[in-house]
Amino acid sequence: MPRRISSGRMTPGRPNPTPVRRVGGARSGRLGCMSSFVIEASGLSRSFGQTHALAGVDLSVRAGESLAIMGASGSGKTTLLHCLAGITRPDAGTVGFRSGSGRVEITGLGERERSRLRREAFGFVFQQGLLIPELTAVENVALALMLNGMPRARAEEYGRGWLAALGLAGLEDRRIGQLSGGQAQRVAIARAQVTGASVVFADEPTGALDSVTSADVMSALLDSTTGQGRTLVLVTHDPGVAARCSRMVEMRDGRIVGERVAA
Amino acid sequence: MIGRVAWLLARPGTTGLTASALPVVAFAIVTALLLAVLGGAQTFWTWTDDWAVTYQALAVIALVLLVVPLASLGGAAARLSARRRDDRLATLRLLGATPATVSALAVIESAVLAAAGAVVGVVLYAALVPALALIPFRGEALGIEGVLLGWAALVGVPVGVVLLAVVSAVLGLRLVVISPLGVRTRQDAPRLHWLRAAVAVVVVALGAGLMAVLQVAASALVILGMLAVAFGGALAVQNLVGPWVIRLVARAQAGSAKTPAKLLAARAVLESPKAAWRQVSGVAMTSFMAVFAGSGVAVLGSMGGGESDRESELLIADIRTGILITVIGSFLMVACSVGVNQAAAILDRRDLYEALGRLGMPTSTTDAARRRSVMSPLRITAIGSALTAAIVMLPLTGITLIVAPASLLVIAAVLAAGIGVVWLGLLATRPLLVRAAGA
Numbered sequence: 001m002p003r004r005i006s007s008g009r010m011t012p013g014r015p016n017p018t019p020v021r022r023v024g025g026a027r028s029g030r031l032g033c034m035s036s037f038v039i040e041a042s043g044l045s046r047s048f049g050q051t052h053a054l055a056g057v058d059l060s061v062r063a064g065e066s067l068a069i070m071g072a073s074g075s076g077k078t079t080l081l082h083c084l085a086g087i088t089r090p091d092a093g094t095v096g097f098r099s100g101s102g103r104v105e106i107t108g109l110g111e112r113e114r115s116r117l118r119r120e121a122f123g124f125v126f127q128q129g130l131l132i133p134e135l136t137a138v139e140n141v142a143l144a145l146m147l148n149g150m151p152r153a154r155a156e157e158y159g160r161g162w163l164a165a166l167g168l169a170g171l172e173d174r175r176i177g178q179l180s181g182g183q184a185q186r187v188a189i190a191r192a193q194v195t196g197a198s199v200v201f202a203d204e205p206t207g208a209l210d211s212v213t214s215a216d217v218m219s220a221l222l223d224s225t226t227g228q229g230r231t232l233v234l235v236t237h238d239p240g241v242a243a244r245c246s247r248m249v250e251m252r253d254g255r256i257v258g259e260r261v262a263a
Numbered sequence: 264m265i266g267r268v269a270w271l272l273a274r275p276g277t278t279g280l281t282a283s284a285l286p287v288v289a290f291a292i293v294t295a296l297l298l299a300v301l302g303g304a305q306t307f308w309t310w311t312d313d314w315a316v317t318y319q320a321l322a323v324i325a326l327v328l329l330v331v332p333l334a335s336l337g338g339a340a341a342r343l344s345a346r347r348r349d350d351r352l353a354t355l356r357l358l359g360a361t362p363a364t365v366s367a368l369a370v371i372e373s374a375v376l377a378a379a380g381a382v383v384g385v386v387l388y389a390a391l392v393p394a395l396a397l398i399p400f401r402g403e404a405l406g407i408e409g410v411l412l413g414w415a416a417l418v419g420v421p422v423g424v425v426l427l428a429v430v431s432a433v434l435g436l437r438l439v440v441i442s443p444l445g446v447r448t449r450q451d452a453p454r455l456h457w458l459r460a461a462v463a464v465v466v467v468a469l470g471a472g473l474m475a476v477l478q479v480a481a482s483a484l485v486i487l488g489m490l491a492v493a494f495g496g497a498l499a500v501q502n503l504v505g506p507w508v509i510r511l512v513a514r515a516q517a518g519s520a521k522t523p524a525k526l527l528a529a530r531a532v533l534e535s536p537k538a539a540w541r542q543v544s545g546v547a548m549t550s551f552m553a554v555f556a557g558s559g560v561a562v563l564g565s566m567g568g569g570e571s572d573r574e575s576e577l578l579i580a581d582i583r584t585g586i587l588i589t590v591i592g593s594f595l596m597v598a599c600s601v602g603v604n605q606a607a608a609i610l611d612r613r614d615l616y617e618a619l620g621r622l623g624m625p626t627s628t629t630d631a632a633r634r635r636s637v638m639s640p641l642r643i644t645a646i647g648s649a650l651t652a653a654i655v656m657l658p659l660t661g662i663t664l665i666v667a668p669a670s671l672l673v674i675a676a677v678l679a680a681g682i683g684v685v686w687l688g689l690l691a692t693r694p695l696l697v698r699a700a701g702a
């Protein structure tokens with residue numbers, strides 16, 4: 001069913017029914033003409049009581065790159081990811097998001113608008129898949145599209161396409177409890193991709209997996225994001241995972257203390 | 264160790280007031296109900312004439328009807344306590360606590376909540392005494408002295424409620440697997456056999472047949488006995504087919520659902536049709552009882568004709584009063600149990616709701632799905648049980664009595680009240696969901 005086309009970036013909100021397997025992170029030419037930053041954050045700080053989880057972070061994410069955020073436990077990685085994605089609002093600082101339709105300041109949006117932005121323009125993969133256990137694999141994926149108003153039949157068709165592309169053909173109608181951890185994580189990846197999210201945020205997506213499965217899931221994640229000119233922001237403790245990203249920043253005590261760009 | 268655990272217990276939870284207030288309110292209402300029924304019924308035991316035994320038997324039936332939901336409420340409250348502890352499980356584990364310790368804490372907590380509720384319930388009962396005193400039995404109001412209980416009951420009932428809460432907590436917790444990661448294994452959705460439906464049809468037909476020959480029975484005692492058999496049989500049948508019907512309907516709904524909320528609701532019901540049934544069966548039982556007993560009483564009233572004595576007229580009026588009290592009582596209990604069950608269910612899935620909120624799923628969608636997963640089975644069971652009662656009673660009452668405006672009005676009012684209280688239980692737990700999704 002899914003046609004194999006090789007266009008680059010999708011506009012947010014438009015579903016991405018056509019998973020494309022392409023090796024490498026080639027960017028589409030169109031991106032080069034635009035400002036190359038999808039997300040620009042400056043002066044982010046966030047405290048929880050006495051804890052300064054973020055203490056002034058400036059970070060820009062380029063379109064089509066894969067950015068790994070590393071650092072010790074409690075250094076503020078998750079908090080930063082949540083601020084970038086509009087899940088949490090920082091105490092100070094701004095986050096801007098640039099898409100085909102212009103630039104929006106996420107930090108200036110209300111909860112309802114941020115929720116909509118997350119639903120339509122972003123995708124998320126968490127450490128535990130956090131899929132809905134009573135739904136089937138394909139329904140979990142289709143739900144993301146249905147929430148954006150797509151009719152169910154079409155949403156499920158796209159969902160099946162994505163699951164097949166991620167190596168889950170034949171398992172579409174299993175419930176989540178009947179899948180292995182790695183398979184469930186692929187379903188979560190499909191869910192994050194299917195809406196055509198321009199940025200995918202992943203918080204330790206391989207944290208609960210063994211090293212072989214972890215490498216598989218990481219390949220699936222990279223192929224389906226940067227492999228199509230889309231952007232991946234990922235938190236990880238695993239240097240092996242970080243090494244496969246195009247850029248890595250290191251956090252300590254709520255600040256970015258180091259950066260490394262892949263050769 | 265004890266000191267640190269006590270500190271953990273005392274620390275304000277992340278789940279807010281709703282999760283602890285709900286069981287307290289529930290236990291308070293249950294205690295007040297039990298005391299009120301005991302208070303009203305104690306008068307029956309002061310009578311010494313022939314009718315006393317009948318009244319005493321009916322009072323015992325009403326009490327049993329109230330104790331059964333009380334036990335399930337206790338179990339739900341304990342599960343809620345266990346879920347509230349989940350977020351502290353990691354900390355407790357670090358302190359060296361075993362899952363057994365955590366379970367023990369949940370049991371202790373539900374005992375404490377039950378005790379608090381029971382005390383409030385006694386106060387509630389005291390406030391109700393003037394109103395209870397006005398209820399007429401055998402032609403005269405019970406009076407303050409009639410409904411005022413002695414110290415033994417005022418202490419005994421709360422102690423009994425706490426004991427029941429502890430026992431059902433221990434039993435209820437055995438069903439909950441508390442794992443540090445909160446990962447629970449889910450098996451395949453259960454299958455229920457169509458044979459249940461066949462058995463049900465036979466039993467309902469037998470019940471209707473029994474009602475058809477009721478007129479020829481000689482004594483009131485035989486009539487009461489036949490009514491009891493038909494009532495019990497039809498009730499048992501509902502327990503048998505309720506989950507099966509709910510599952511059939513949910514499967515059709517899951518297939519045809521067009522919106523996220525409808526799909527989520529249908530799948531949630533399919534996950535455990537039995538649990539969905541348990542949550543609303545109280546309303547089904549009550550509406551069944553109301554229709555069955557209500558029309559039974561109506562027939563008894565019209566059957567006697569001229570020769571009926573004043574005593575049996577009064578008995579019929581009193582049974583009506585008793586039905587009304589039991590209906591109100593069990594609806595209150597159902598509202599409590601839905602509230603407590605829902606609170607436990609929300610806390611159970613806190614991580615999932617939080618994640619869905621982060622993905623951008625609107626809380627209104629999540630809430631709509633949750634409401635629908637209760638209301639849809641409720642509609643099926645309430646209408647289904649009223650229909651069953653009507654079918655069984657039809658040979659006895661004739662179609663005219665069942666479709667009389669007054670009967671229809673009463674049936675509709677009972678159904679509406681039942682659906683209304685469940686709605687209230689759902690509404691009361693919405694803040695918990697909002698908190699879980701927005702955290």
Ligand SMILES: Nc1ncnc2c1ncn2[C@@H]1O[C@H](COP(=O)(O)OP(=O)(O)OP(=O)(O)O)[C@@H](O)[C@H]1O
Binds near residue numbers: 071072074076077
């Ligand atoms: N909701 C919260 N309430 C209170 N403190 C918080 C909250 N969220 C984060 N913190 C604190 O902020 C700091 C940064 O937390 P964060 O979750 O961002 O760390 P992290 O780098 O993701 O750690 P890990 O690698 O363990 O996931 C920590 O000290 C944490 O305790």
Ligand SMILES: [Mg+2]
Binds near residue numbers: 079203
């Ligand atoms: Mg983290």
